[in-house]
Amino acid sequence: MERTTIDLWVGLFVVMGLGALLVLALKVGNLGGVNISESYAVTADFSNIGGLKVRAPVKSAGVVVGRVAEIKYDAENHEARVTLKLDRKYPFSKDTSASIMTSGLLGEQYIALESGGDSVVLKEGDKIKITQSAVVLENLIGQFLYNKAADSGEKK
Numbered sequence: 001m002e003r004t005t006i007d008l009w010v011g012l013f014v015v016m017g018l019g020a021l022l023v024l025a026l027k028v029g030n031l032g033g034v035n036i037s038e039s040y041a042v043t044a045d046f047s048n049i050g051g052l053k054v055r056a057p058v059k060s061a062g063v064v065v066g067r068v069a070e071i072k073y074d075a076e077n078h079e080a081r082v083t084l085k086l087d088r089k090y091p092f093s094k095d096t097s098a099s100i101m102t103s104g105l106l107g108e109q110y111i112a113l114e115s116g117g118d119s120v121v122l123k124e125g126d127k128i129k130i131t132q133s134a135v136v137l138e139n140l141i142g143q144f145l146y147n148k149a150a151d152s153g154e155k156k
Helices: 002-028 137-154
Strands: 039-046 057-060 063-074 079-087 097-102 109-114 130-132
Touching (some): 039 063, 039 097, 057 079
Parallel strands (some): 057 109, 097 130
Antiparallel strands (some): 039 079, 063 079, 097 109
């Protein structure tokens, strides 16, 4: 009788541990706490999205105001078309700009929105026209090395 009680407690403890790991995995993968509030979709075209992923946060002034809903390749313009789901309680003007930023040096990428001064706000299906693509670390290093090589060639 005592053995089965201990086995029951160990089993319960293992199940609770697995549940905690599941919650942690959902939090890390941005899948936990799904926000079912009202939202509207807008699109933005970028020439390079770097490592941006679906469900990446959309932030304005550091506050999460939405999520990346979809990423497609536009074969006509040869650009990435990103669909953003923004919370309805955060209206943005028509001249809002979107930039792909990185949290820290090698952190996750997110989209930063900076609202303009237009009195007309974005609606469902509108397109953000002012965009800035992701800064790719490999391109920066290559450009730095190229400039250093060019500088050393001029000094001879």
